[in-house]
Amino acid sequence: MHELSLCEALIDQVTNIAREQQVSSVSDIFVSVGPLSGVEGPLMRHAFPIAAAGTVADQAELHLETTGIRVRCEECGEESDAKMNNLVCASCGDWRTTLISGDELILQRVVMGEARV
Amino acid sequence: MCDTCGCNVTPAADEHAVEVLKGLLDANDHEALHNREHFQRHNVLAINLMSSPGAGKTALLEATIEALGGDLRIAVVEGDLETENDAERIRAKGVPAIQITTGSACHLDAHMVHDALHELELDDVDVLFIENVGNLVCPASFDLGQHINVALLSTPEGDDKPAKYPVMFRAADLVLVTKSDLLEVLDDFDPDAAERHVREIANPAPLLKLSARTGLGMDGWLEWIRREAGSRE
Ligand SMILES: [Zn+2]
16 A cells, blocks of 8 residues: 555655644645546545644645546547546547646645644 | 755645645655666666566566576666565576565655665666566556566456556556466457557557566567667667
8 A cells, every 4th residue: 555655755745844834733735636646545545644643734634636537649639538547539549648637646735724832 | 945845835825825736756756866867877777577466577587687697787676575585586596686675565666776776786787677566556656767667467367457557557668468378278368458458548568478487479578678778878
């Protein structure tokens, strides 16, 4: 379960931000997850409290926002929605496409909690 | 300033929040870049081998070392948990092998590989194989600094593995259909279907059929390694 490693990396980033912002806790963490990032949402939610325990994110809520899969066809130039295991162009059926979105794994936003005293 | 400590954040308007827009894998990717610089500096071709457990990575490595050992100087970073003897098996072939102790980790990351690199004399290496943990999910997310990802697909696993594990097979630069000597007795593996599944995830990677046991198709694989190593000199 690599989601635990990812949550630990997430907590490291959040801890640095909280220090910067001089707060002792954060309340909300927003992460966008593409279906092709290789991350399972439920596993991420399961791992988060383990990684967050005893940190500034101890009481924080993790919000996972799933992004859609979009491809651009190198043959006809059209953009279309796609599925995880089918990235072919919906317009002309060619398989030579480039992923525009769907593999991201990004810390978007952190909402601060109490100011450090 | 730097992109590791979060000092490039900008505050949001209303509540006390900050927009970050940073990849969760930034720290790993940064280290992977560093590994890549090591390889470049020493003219090493780094190949990351990924597969499900038991697809035959170590057997393939043994056969590859036997065939190439005379022409190319090979080293191995061994990250598989399955068999503690893997590094021993490789060393028995006369090439340096560093065993990474992953504990319960289901993947290698760039930091683990970096530590292993410092135990190797990279000036004496032409091709470095990194044998990743046998797992078709987790290793796909972590850049190690390799030049090439090779995914093994063993024939008993079925030809639809690329459709079931698109993240892994999308990352592959080359797919090796291993245990191909079994193709004549297996009726649920169609090499054309395997190729179709790889194309459907928009991956142009070539597929090579081989068998480390019988030597079938090994020539194509060895030729491929020689070409890739040659293009880096
Ligand atoms: Zn098209």
